[in-house]
Amino acid sequence: MAEILAPTEANYTLLARHLAGGGLVGVPTETVYGLAGNALDPAACKAIFQAKQRPWQDPLIVHLRDPADIAAYARPPPWLDVLAGRFWPGPLTVVLPKREVISDLVTAGLPSVAIRIPAHPVFRKLLAACDLPLAAPSANPFGYISPTTAGHVEESLGEVVPYVLDGGPCRHGIESTILDLRDPEKPAILRLGVIGAEAIEAAAGRPILRPKSAAGTAAAREPAVAPGTLARHYSPRSPLRIHPYPLTGAALDALPPGWVALFFTRPQPTAGSGPPAHCHWLSEAGDHSEAAANLYAVLRKIDATAPAGILAELPPPGSLGSAITDRLLRAAAK
Ligand code: AMP
Numbered sequence: 001m002a003e004i005l006a007p008t009e010a011n012y013t014l015l016a017r018h019l020a021g022g023g024l025v026g027v028p029t030e031t032v033y034g035l036a037g038n039a040l041d042p043a044a045c046k047a048i049f050q051a052k053q054r055p056w057q058d059p060l061i062v063h064l065r066d067p068a069d070i071a072a073y074a075r076p077p078p079w080l081d082v083l084a085g086r087f088w089p090g091p092l093t094v095v096l097p098k099r100e101v102i103s104d105l106v107t108a109g110l111p112s113v114a115i116r117i118p119a120h121p122v123f124r125k126l127l128a129a130c131d132l133p134l135a136a137p138s139a140n141p142f143g144y145i146s147p148t149t150a151g152h153v154e155e156s157l158g159e160v161v162p163y164v165l166d167g168g169p170c171r172h173g174i175e176s177t178i179l180d181l182r183d184p185e186k187p188a189i190l191r192l193g194v195i196g197a198e199a200i201e202a203a204a205g206r207p208i209l210r211p212k213s214a215a216g217t218a219a220a221r222e223p224a225v226a227p228g229t230l231a232r233h234y235s236p237r238s239p240l241r242i243h244p245y246p247l248t249g250a251a252l253d254a255l256p257p258g259w260v261a262l263f264f265t266r267p268q269p270t271a272g273s274g275p276p277a278h279c280h281w282l283s284e285a286g287d288h289s290e291a292a293a294n295l296y297a298v299l300r301k302i303d304a305t306a307p308a309g310i311l312a313e314l315p316p317p318g319s320l321g322s323a324i325t326d327r328l329l330r331a332a333a334k
Pocket residue numbers: 058059060061095107110112113114136137138175178190191225226227228229
């Protein structure tokens with residue numbers, strides 16, 4: 001059983017010591033909960049892969065407190081400062097040519113390293129307390145639904161992680177946007193997230209390449225440059241199928257026995273009664289940010305009831321629509 005620790009001074013000190021000794025900690029971030037270890041300690045990084053049963057070829061994101069520290073670990077282009085000023089601390093990860101000090105284990109043997117400056121105040125305090133770069137993938141068994149509360153981490157990794165630092169439910173609820181800057185002349189989005197390509201483009205003042213293929217297509221199935229872009233990911237145990245927006249009464253009536261429906265927003269009540277018990281939704285208010293923040297918690301709740309299947313409605317177009325669609329398509333991929 002993992003111990004869920006409140007963010008107190010005494011616990012920051014305890015966890016900083018634990019991390020310095022090579023231990024792992026479940027940590028809150030503004031995207032999803034992470035499983036953190038010292039990025040400079042190959043044994044700690046190895047333990048992260050083992051705890052998650054993550055394939056060795058799926059590299060880890062390194063979290064730093066201050067963009068000024070990046071130069072010690074990677075070679076950023078000068079114009080990264082503009083993005084740093086606009087988006088950090090926050091849910092943007094950049095992939096940069098790495099320096100020697102970063103081990104091959106962190107980068108899966110790639111000559112590049114992914115770096116993020118997180119915004120969550122509790123995670124930032126832990127980074128300050130331990131004064132280490134922390135490698136942290138999402139704190140879930142590989143391929144399963146990402147965690148957005150300390151309880152989710154305890155549920156699925158409680159047997160292999162001694163401590164989870166509780167920072168409350170994650171604000172954004174989906175993973176960071178990953179921007180590939182290995183060739184600064186051809187910046188490219190590797191994973192969609194809360195920060196949209198348009199916003200990055202506007203800040204950078206240069207074109208940003210979008211992901212080439214939607215999840216689930218043949219191209220997305222190939223072992224990718226960014227393995228987080230594997231077609232199957234974030235998946236519940238029950239089969240999940242997607243439905244284009246909007247999911248109507250007719251599709252609902254045609255649901256096979258034991259299936260549940262996951263709507264973007266609360267479906268209209270029929271004949272004065274509330275939605276049937278097998279209907280779930282991501283956002284009461286029909287808001288994309290709220291839907292993203294709730295996505296994984298709702299999927300986990302549904303999955304815990306082991307339905308025969310889940311029919312999930314894709315979100316309507318909107319700022320976060322493509323990032324949520326991306327996660328649902330991957331959850332549905334076989
Ligand atoms: P997560 O599983 O949310 O921690 O995300 C980690 C993802 O970041 C990986 O699956 C890759 O998609 C991406 N990533 C990390 N390091 C690199 C790297 N060196 N080069 C390319 N992509 C990377």
